[in-house]
Amino acid sequence: MREEMNMNDAKKGPDRLNITRKARNIITRVDQEKYFGLQINNTSRSELILFMMALGISAKTPTRLENTYPEALILENSITSRTISFMYALFIGILEDEDIDKITQKELVYDMAQQYANTGFEILEDEMNKMTDKKLMWNVIQELDNKYDELFPD
Amino acid sequence: MRFSRIDIKNYRQYKELSFNFSNNGKHDLHIIVADNGIGKTNLLNAITWCLYNEEPHLGSTSNSLTKLNTKVREEHLAAQQPNATVRVTLYAEDGADKLIFQRKMNVKVKSNFEEKSELIIKKINKAMPDARILSGEDAAVFVDRYMPRRLKKYFYFDGEQLDRYFISEKNLDIKQSVHTISQVETLTRVKNNLNNIIKTRRMEAAKHSPDIQGIIGDIDNLDSNIHDLTKAIQNIESEIQKSQSVIKLNTERLSGQPDINKLQNEQRRLLDKKIRLELEEQNAYNELFSFLERMNVSLYFYDYAKKVLAIIKEKRDQNALPPNVDKSMLKAILKDNNKVCPICGQYLTDDAISYIETVLSKIKVSSETSNLLMFICNEMEATIESAKSYKNNKDKKIRVLSNVQKDLEQCGNDLQKVSDDIGGIADANQLKQWYDEIKRHQGILGINQQKIAGKKIALSNETNKMKILEDKRDKAIEQQQELKKINSQIVFLKKAIDIIESVEKEMMDEVRKEMEISTMNYFNDLMWKKGVYNHISLDDDYRLELYHNNGDSCLGSCSAAERSLLALAFTLALHEVSGFDALLFIDTPVARVSGENRQNFANVLKKVSEHKQLIMAFTPDEYSSNISDIFTPIAADMPVRLKMNQTNDITSI
Numbered sequence: 001m002r003e004e005m006n007m008n009d010a011k012k013g014p015d016r017l018n019i020t021r022k023a024r025n026i027i028t029r030v031d032q033e034k035y036f037g038l039q040i041n042n043t044s045r046s047e048l049i050l051f052m053m054a055l056g057i058s059a060k061t062p063t064r065l066e067n068t069y070p071e072a073l074i075l076e077n078s079i080t081s082r083t084i085s086f087m088y089a090l091f092i093g094i095l096e097d098e099d100i101d102k103i104t105q106k107e108l109v110y111d112m113a114q115q116y117a118n119t120g121f122e123i124l125e126d127e128m129n130k131m132t133d134k135k136l137m138w139n140v141i142q143e144l145d146n147k148y149d150e151l152f153p154d
Numbered sequence: 155m156r157f158s159r160i161d162i163k164n165y166r167q168y169k170e171l172s173f174n175f176s177n178n179g180k181h182d183l184h185i186i187v188a189d190n191g192i193g194k195t196n197l198l199n200a201i202t203w204c205l206y207n208e209e210p211h212l213g214s215t216s217n218s219l220t221k222l223n224t225k226v227r228e229e230h231l232a233a234q235q236p237n238a239t240v241r242v243t244l245y246a247e248d249g250a251d252k253l254i255f256q257r258k259m260n261v262k263v264k265s266n267f268e269e270k271s272e273l274i275i276k277k278i279n280k281a282m283p284d285a286r287i288l289s290g291e292d293a294a295v296f297v298d299r300y301m302p303r304r305l306k307k308y309f310y311f312d313g314e315q316l317d318r319y320f321i322s323e324k325n326l327d328i329k330q331s332v333h334t335i336s337q338v339e340t341l342t343r344v345k346n347n348l349n350n351i352i353k354t355r356r357m358e359a360a361k362h363s364p365d366i367q368g369i370i371g372d373i374d375n376l377d378s379n380i381h382d383l384t385k386a387i388q389n390i391e392s393e394i395q396k397s398q399s400v401i402k403l404n405t406e407r408l409s410g411q412p413d414i415n416k417l418q419n420e421q422r423r424l425l426d427k428k429i430r431l432e433l434e435e436q437n438a439y440n441e442l443f444s445f446l447e448r449m450n451v452s453l454y455f456y457d458y459a460k461k462v463l464a465i466i467k468e469k470r471d472q473n474a475l476p477p478n479v480d481k482s483m484l485k486a487i488l489k490d491n492n493k494v495c496p497i498c499g500q501y502l503t504d505d506a507i508s509y510i511e512t513v514l515s516k517i518k519v520s521s522e523t524s525n526l527l528m529f530i531c532n533e534m535e536a537t538i539e540s541a542k543s544y545k546n547n548k549d550k551k552i553r554v555l556s557n558v559q560k561d562l563e564q565c566g567n568d569l570q571k572v573s574d575d576i577g578g579i580a581d582a583n584q585l586k587q588w589y590d591e592i593k594r595h596q597g598i599l600g601i602n603q604q605k606i607a608g609k610k611i612a613l614s615n616e617t618n619k620m621k622i623l624e625d626k627r628d629k630a631i632e633q634q635q636e637l638k639k640i641n642s643q644i645v646f647l648k649k650a651i652d653i654i655e656s657v658e659k660e661m662m663d664e665v666r667k668e669m670e671i672s673t674m675n676y677f678n679d680l681m682w683k684k685g686v687y688n689h690i691s692l693d694d695d696y697r698l699e700l701y702h703n704n705g706d707s708c709l710g711s712c713s714a715a716e717r718s719l720l721a722l723a724f725t726l727a728l729h730e731v732s733g734f735d736a737l738l739f740i741d742t743p744v745a746r747v748s749g750e751n752r753q754n755f756a757n758v759l760k761k762v763s764e765h766k767q768l769i770m771a772f773t774p775d776e777y778s779s780n781i782s783d784i785f786t787p788i789a790a791d792m793p794v795r796l797k798m799n800q801t802n803d804i805t806s807i
Binding site for chain 1: 439440442443444446447449450451453454455456457458459461462465522523526527529530533534541542544545548552
């Protein structure tokens, strides 16, 4: 299935996920400090960008990429099916009542994923400057508790 | 015997120096005062070198230098004189006899090679015009008669070497020394001679009878075995006593002290535990981080997942999923101007085209879209389930972290307590040393006890065999008529030996009891603490034990000062009880005794000097007013003060 998609998509557009230069510096810092277990030998780049997308969703704001880093963060072949699934879920979620067939427009899907991930990187940098990962952990737990209560009020 | 003078030439710090010891008839007391390193102890070494060719009191600096004075060596090198002489001469008086002990040694100056030294003794008596001169072996024997080598540490007393005075390997030394000093040795010599005579008689008897000769041969062999076993047992016993003493001494020292070994082991265990727990804590954090990353995705994508699944359900309900018509192909047919069917190749009629348009309007989802939706469907379903499980899993993971942190905190507190306990020990290294000493000697003791058990069994077997053979021999001798006379001589000699042995034992017991009383008396006079110690005891092997008034033995818990006074008391008792007329040279006698307590010491020795020559070497600090006020007025000469030259290579008065 994935090969078929890839063969079709190869004719149609993006084959990588990009990030800004700023995001690249943040990633370097995360690797060095082993912040929140997000460093490369513990969390794949695919999982990292997925987590960044989720952070972006929590802020509900996409951020356009400016000053893009010349090298992609990850090529399509390395993106896990889990991450790809969430990229499409994100796009469908944003679609409102528009034509579902729009999800076949790969460049739109990738672009949206990149923008939300970009927001996520900004949030991460802010947190890294304010507190240790162990302290951040307790803040994240508090936020997730609130989100859980919101989703499952009973 | 007393010394009247010592001349020292080229020996260590002494280039050319004489000490005169006059006798005022009242107190034969002589004082030497010098700072550390000036040469007090080397004066002691000069005497023992002269008499015994030994220097038992060398410090670490002297140990590395040759005997020849360094300045003298330089002068000889400069003057190109190849040889120098080191010489110490002792002038002594023994009643009407004058004795001169002189040891000389030639030194090759360039290589510092010391040739063999030689002792010469001149004995001059007023009644005899010619002096009697002894050298070599004769001189050594002569010295041993007046000041036996074995007893030298009781004539030359080093106040700084006392801490190990009562360690038990010295006991046998003490026993043998008392044996010598109390003249019991004479009886032992007589006994040995009688035994030799018996041996000779038996050998004579054996000549008359080959049977007896054979038995005696066996007896000789057995005797040799028994002797070797006895010696081995004595050696092991000495080792056992030493170990027991060390264990006892250190156990007393450690009484009431914390178990430093146990504390340090516990500290190590807690440190290991802390490291392990810190690793567990980090793992627990990592687990939580991973969990929260996944949960963050699940919870924030929950709404999106729900929407996707709703869309999929809707399309399925509409039969739009999966699509059974290829929407793109239909669109392509309509776009094609030729209007040809791509499957059968026929031209499409207007009806056909109209039908296609109708179908197309009904198809809501393209096949590509459908594929994508089916692709992500499973992941969305999993996300829904994952989000629901957040709370339970979160609590479990936090509990794991919390438990580890609790253990870590407890471990930290325990470690701090143990570290504080160890830190609070005043001299942890010393305690550890004592513990290690106990452990080491317990090991040695165990081994030796096994060894000695084996040896004793062997000795018992050999002794039994010996008895059997001796009975056999004696019966054989009895049966021979011509051997009756020899036999009766042997019986007589045996009885004589029995008597001598019982007198020997009585004398040793008497000496021992007198030593106990005399040592305690001297100790009481010397001690500043009155009425604390009750008595001392010397067992058969001359192991000294000191008893508190409460009945407990307490040698191990005495301070260094008390032990040094006890050692001095013992030495004085030995001199008194033995009646041995030899001087006592004491180097730094009050090294460990402070302040007013020195007065007791001075008063006791003032009395001793009424009947014994005492030479004492003090540092200026030691020769404080508590001592000098008592000694200086009564001393036979003014105190001799030694000093060093500017280049620190020559000592003079």
